[in-house]
Amino acid sequence: MSRQVIYTDQELIAGLAQSDSHVIGEIYKLYQPMLTKWMISRGGNETDAYDVFQEGLVVLYEKSNDEAFCLTCKLSTYLFAICKRIWFKKSQSQSVISSLDMEQEGEEDDDLDFAAYDADLNVHLEKEAHLNKLEQSLEQLGSPCNELLKAFYIEDKSMLEIAQQFSYTNAENAKTQKYKCLNRLKKLFFSTKMALNV
Numbered sequence: 001m002s003r004q005v006i007y008t009d010q011e012l013i014a015g016l017a018q019s020d021s022h023v024i025g026e027i028y029k030l031y032q033p034m035l036t037k038w039m040i041s042r043g044g045n046e047t048d049a050y051d052v053f054q055e056g057l058v059v060l061y062e063k064s065n066d067e068a069f070c071l072t073c074k075l076s077t078y079l080f081a082i083c084k085r086i087w088f089k090k091s092q093s094q095s096v097i098s099s100l101d102m103e104q105e106g107e108e109d110d111d112l113d114f115a116a117y118d119a120d121l122n123v124h125l126e127k128e129a130h131l132n133k134l135e136q137s138l139e140q141l142g143s144p145c146n147e148l149l150k151a152f153y154i155e156d157k158s159m160l161e162i163a164q165q166f167s168y169t170n171a172e173n174a175k176t177q178k179y180k181c182l183n184r185l186k187k188l189f190f191s192t193k194m195a196l197n198v
Helices: 009-017 021-040 046-064 075-093 099-108 114-141 145-153 159-165 171-197
Strands: none
Touching: 009 021, 009 046, 009 075, 021 046, 021 075, 046 075, 114 145, 114 171, 145 159, 145 171, 159 171
16 A cells, blocks of 8 residues: 655745646645636636646746746645636636625735746736737648647757758758747737737
8 A cells, every 4th residue: 555645835836846746736636626716616617627727836846947936825825816717817817706706705815926927927917918910920831841840849859850851952951941930939929919019
């Protein structure tokens, strides 16, 4: 019979930073049911709760990899506050929750500094928005630039491998083509970004 391992908050954060599957499983087991129960009591459902918890865990993962991050409350409090803020933002955009509900929730958590959680959440949402814009720009870029940039930046292939894969005469020609593709991607990305900001 295997004995139950009990992690401290710091061990959970360190394990999350290393993408330790046992630690991630433990975080889900410890905190996800609590969030699900809370969200269902406020008109959400299990699918919403699962999605919100995953987003909250991504924010926590990003923070766990930041050397300057210092947990000033219990991990459960931090994660729950982040998840609540994600849920409120989603709910507001879908008009599920009124501003009165938001004020009442704020009264329940007077001891928490929501400005700190909002800052963490906003950084995460901004990164997510940039990644979505980059993905859209890559799709617009089309073939073969799309595949060439993925081969270099995501698959970590050398210029020689790329030259062979895309039938360029040599690595220098592949490098020139990558440079042209990258410039086209930048133009698409910034034109998409400006169009979304208008």
